[in-house]
Amino acid sequence: MKLKQLLVPFIILLIGIAVTVVGAVFKIQHWTNGSLILTLGTFIEFCGIFLGIIKLIKIARQ
Numbered sequence: 011m012k013l014k015q016l017l018v019p020f021i022i023l024l025i026g027i028a029v030t031v032v033g034a035v036f037k038i039q040h041w042t043n044g045s046l047i048l049t050l051g052t053f054i055e056f057c058g059i060f061l062g063i064i065k066l067i068k069i070a071r072q
Contacts, residue, residue, distance in 0.1 A: 026054030
């Protein structure tokens with residue numbers, strides 16, 4: 011099945027969402043490095059979405 015190729019980007023996206031939630035908790039609690047963790051989580055989400063779009067384009071061309 012071709013949709014199994016989207017498993018890795020989906021896992022990366024889920025990890026990014028989890029890191030973003032942790033960063034949001036850090037910001038709400040005013041703990042150190044909350045902004046850094048939030049930015050890192052958003053960047054990981056972007057990477058997962060970007061890889062997913064690339065995979066979808068490759069699947070559509072086949």
